[in-house]
Amino acid sequence: MKLYTRISFILLLAILIRKISGYSRGAPPETCTDMTPRHTEKAQASYPPYQVLPAAGQGRVRLILGSPQGLAYMGFLILARDFENGELVGEFTNLPETARFVECTTGVKNAVTHANQTKKQNLEFDWIAPPNYEGTIIFNATFVQDYATYWVGVESPKVVVLKRSIDILTSSTFPTTLRTTTPPYYTPKRDETLSNQDDPFYEGCSETKNCFGLPSGCLQTKNCKAAVAVLVRGDRYLFEMQGRDGKYVAVGLSENNKMGDDSVVECTNEGGEVKLYTSWNTPDKHNERQRLQMGDVQLESSSIKDGLISCKFWRDKVTMIKDRKFDLINKPYYLLLATGSDLKANGVGFHDLLYDSTGEAKLLSDVGSFTAASNMLIHIHGSLMIVAWMGTTSIAILLARYYKQTWVHSRLCGKDHWFAWHTFLNSITCILTLIAIVVIFVELGTWSSETLHASLGLATTILCFIQPFIAAMRPEPGAPRRQLFNWTHWFIGNAAQICAIVALFFAVRLNKAKLPEWVDWILVAYVIFHVLTHVILTFLGYALDRDSAQRADSFPMKDMSPRGQMTSVDTRMEAPRAGLRKLILGLYIVAIIVFLAILITIVVLAPIEETWTSFKTTLSNY
Numbered sequence: 001m002k003l004y005t006r007i008s009f010i011l012l013l014a015i016l017i018r019k020i021s022g023y024s025r026g027a028p029p030e031t032c033t034d035m036t037p038r039h040t041e042k043a044q045a046s047y048p049p050y051q052v053l054p055a056a057g058q059g060r061v062r063l064i065l066g067s068p069q070g071l072a073y074m075g076f077l078i079l080a081r082d083f084e085n086g087e088l089v090g091e092f093t094n095l096p097e098t099a100r101f102v103e104c105t106t107g108v109k110n111a112v113t114h115a116n117q118t119k120k121q122n123l124e125f126d127w128i129a130p131p132n133y134e135g136t137i138i139f140n141a142t143f144v145q146d147y148a149t150y151w152v153g154v155e156s157p158k159v160v161v162l163k164r165s166i167d168i169l170t171s172s173t174f175p176t177t178l179r180t181t182t183p184p185y186y187t188p189k190r191d192e193t194l195s196n197q198d199d200p201f202y203e204g205c206s207e208t209k210n211c212f213g214l215p216s217g218c219l220q221t222k223n224c225k226a227a228v229a230v231l232v233r234g235d236r237y238l239f240e241m242q243g244r245d246g247k248y249v250a251v252g253l254s255e256n257n258k259m260g261d262d263s264v265v266e267c268t269n270e271g272g273e274v275k276l277y278t279s280w281n282t283p284d285k286h287n288e289r290q291r292l293q294m295g296d297v298q299l300e301s302s303s304i305k306d307g308l309i310s311c312k313f314w315r316d317k318v319t320m321i322k323d324r325k326f327d328l329i330n331k332p333y334y335l336l337l338a339t340g341s342d343l344k345a346n347g348v349g350f351h352d353l354l355y356d357s358t359g360e361a362k363l364l365s366d367v368g369s370f371t372a373a374s375n376m377l378i379h380i381h382g383s384l385m386i387v388a389w390m391g392t393t394s395i396a397i398l399l400a401r402y403y404k405q406t407w408v409h410s411r412l413c414g415k416d417h418w419f420a421w422h423t424f425l426n427s428i429t430c431i432l433t434l435i436a437i438v439v440i441f442v443e444l445g446t447w448s449s450e451t452l453h454a455s456l457g458l459a460t461t462i463l464c465f466i467q468p469f470i471a472a473m474r475p476e477p478g479a480p481r482r483q484l485f486n487w488t489h490w491f492i493g494n495a496a497q498i499c500a501i502v503a504l505f506f507a508v509r510l511n512k513a514k515l516p517e518w519v520d521w522i523l524v525a526y527v528i529f530h531v532l533t534h535v536i537l538t539f540l541g542y543a544l545d546r547d548s549a550q551r552a553d554s555f556p557m558k559d560m561s562p563r564g565q566m567t568s569v570d571t572r573m574e575a576p577r578a579g580l581r582k583l584i585l586g587l588y589i590v591a592i593i594v595f596l597a598i599l600i601t602i603v604v605l606a607p608i609e610e611t612w613t614s615f616k617t618t619l620s621n622y
Contacts, residue, residue: 026113027077027142032088032104035077035142035152043152050143051208052078052156054127055233056166056300060093061127061159064234065120065141068208068367072119075144079104079111080127083136083158090137094126114144124234129161136160157200201227201242201310205369210362212335212370214354215514215607226339226354230364235317237328237364238300241267242310243339248348249309252281252336253326257357258445262336263321265297266348267311274302274311279347280322296321332361335370355512375606377443378512382603384436388429389460389500391596394530395589396425397493402537403585406578426467433464450510456503463496501527514606519599526595533588540581 027037036043049071053064065076079102080089091109092101098120102111112125127139139156159166202222205211209231213224228251229240243249250266262281267274276299296319300312319326326333335358342349359371399418407417415423437457440448448454470489475482505523508515602608 026075026100026115027102027111029102029104029111031077032079032102032111035079035140037075037142037144037150041148041150043150046151048143048151048154049145050141050151050154052139052141052154053231053233054139054156054159055236055238056159057126059129059166061129061166062124062233063127063139063156064122064124065143066122070121071145072121073143073145074117074119075114075150076120076123076141077102077111077113078139078141080137080139083138089133089135090127090129092125092127096123096125099123099125122234129166134162201229201240204231205229206367208367210364210367210370212337212358214337214339214356216356217607226337228335228337230335232365237315237317238312239265239297239315240310240312241265242308243267243353244309245307246309246339246341246353247343249311249339250337250348250351252338253328254334254336254357255361257334257336257359261322261324263296263319263324263326264336265313265315267302267309267313268343268348269304269309270343272304274304274309276302276311276313278321328364330363332363334358334361375512375514377439379604379606381436381440381443382507382513383600384432384439385457385500386504386599386603387596388432388436389497389504390526390599391592392425392428392432393493393497393500394592396422396429397497398533398537398585398588399425401534402541402581406581430464430468433461437461450506453503453506453510456499456506460496460499460503463492463499467492467496513603515602516608519602522595522599522602529591529595533584537581537584540577540584 031037049069050065050067050073053066055062055064063078065073065078067073081087082089088104088108088110092112093109095101095112098115098118099112100115101109102113103109104111114120129137137159139159141154141156142150142152143154144150199222202211202219205219209229211219211227211229213219213227215225218224219227224242225245226243226249227241228249231238231240239251241249241251246269248266248268250264252262252264254262264279264281266277266279268277276297278296296315298314300314302309302311304310315328317327317329336355337357338351338355339353340349340351341353362368362370400422403418404416410417412420467489470485470492474485474489501523505520507513508517508519508523
């Protein structure tokens with residue numbers, strides 16, 4: 001009796017130990033149906049801290065079972081089911097020592113579970129598709145953190161299999177919470193036609209992968225014209241890129257947010273086929289890229305549909321390019337993103353559609369949000385130039401040409417009103433121009449690759465600072481060289497303003513400026529208004545000369561020739577119809593202020609259209 005009691009006690013103890021520890025050597029085949037451990041505790045209903053990451057290969061899928069937070073797990077069970085009918089599909093292979101096969105179907109290795117109770121992190125093994133299988137599968141997994149804590153039905157992204165050709169339909173993994181449906185765990189079939197809002201590229205951004213898109217704010221609205229995402233899978237990095245309505249989309253790794261000494265990968269549209277290239281940005285040689293031999297990256301998949309170039313490629317954690325080490329694990333990098341409409345014989349053309357960099361360097365394995373680089377200095381540069389050459393210069397020129405005999409009975413700081421204000425406003429122009437040039441060089445650090453805009457800006461600056469020296473050397477009225485001075489001063493001043501206004505038109509096309517094309521019409525309206533004002537005042541001067549017996553200097557070019565030299569009597573007499581000319585000047589100044597306010601608002605809030613959309617969305621939420 002005692003022996004029987006001891007044997008019963010030992011058997012009971014063994015059963016209890018087995019119950020307490022769970023299945024130390026993995027799940028038995030009978031758990032394939034509901035994937036639920038035979039524990040007394042219920043499965044967790046919270047958001048799972050684990051995920052299943054698939055990576056497509058030739059006829060197989062490499063699976064990584066891990067946690068974004070780095071949590072370990074003691075047990076697991078994983079199998080593959082057809083997306084439509086939930087049937088088990090394929091077999092597993094290349095298991096690590098801490099895992100073993102489970103034959104949910106006799107003779108078929110269609111599931112994997114743990115082989116011991118050691119803590120596990122980022123286990124990797126392969127799944128092989130059946131030889132002639134075509135369809136979509138999804139991997140279902142159960143993760144056991146400890147006996148009392150486990151999650152059932154953690155799903156992978158969908159995987160498309162077309163006779164051993166495999167593609168991952170979405171790049172992110174959203175572990176599901178506890179399902180209310182009965183097993184087996186699979187998702188019913190649905191329409192796979194994707195709109196921008198359903199584009200799988202955007203799934204998981206800032207949660208399971210880093211994303212950066214252009215224009216600013218497009219990731220939230222899921223309508224980026226160019227975008228890149230980086231997903232870490234073991235020791236490799238999967239990059240995804242897409243660009244709309246262009247010939248290429250490219251991403252660069254940079255130690256700063258400027259071009260130069262950067263490793264670039266380009267996906268190009270060549271006759272409807274996507275090609276992958278690597279290149280090197282040469283410092284101090286803008287828009288010059290040296291194509292490199294392939295080997296540092298490997299194309300995973302690509303497509304072109306409705307003008308959208310999409311590609312995925314792998315990059316190793318450490319690469320040596322042009323004697324430079326790119327260590328993605330230990331070194332933070334800026335991402336440079338660009339897209340353009342032109343290809344060259346041995347490279348890509350200028351990034352004329354979009355270009356920008358991330359606002360900070362970060363480790364690509366640190367999942368979070370990427371923001372675009374701050375354009376504050378560019379906004380300051382543009383605003384200062386607008387005020388200088390559309391504002392102060394325009395009014396200064398008007399005063400010098402048409403108002404020399406206005407307010408003649410009073411003086412300002414011992415000078416004629418027109419002269420005092422003309423000098424003051426042009427001084428403001430020079431100061432604002434100098435600040436704007438310093439600001440843009442601080443931002444770029446070198447000569448701009450926008451050659452036309454930069455050249456016109458340089459010409460404007462040179463003429464601007466030549467003008468004060470010429471003015472300081474002006475001869476006295478009546479001197480032999482006075483006429484030469486008048487014409488030279490007039491020509492340089494007008495040439496500087498014309499160069500500046502044309503440069504503003506070219507600025508609308510700059511990627512960095514992020515200005516809508518309709519800003520051209522605002523500039524055109526300003527030019528028309530400016531010219532029309534000059535025409536009205538010029539004809540008013542002719543009419544006053546014809547109707548008045550006085551030798552008033554109402555026509556602006558009168559003192560450009562010897563016959564039109566003003567006498568001392570002329571200069572002290574108020575020109576006729578001064579009230580009308582003052583009214584025109586007042587209206588002109590008001591209109592110029594309106595133009596400046598509109599343009600500066602657009603520049604500072606650029607991209608204005610996205611800002612306005614965001615503002616309306618915010619209001620609608622209230």
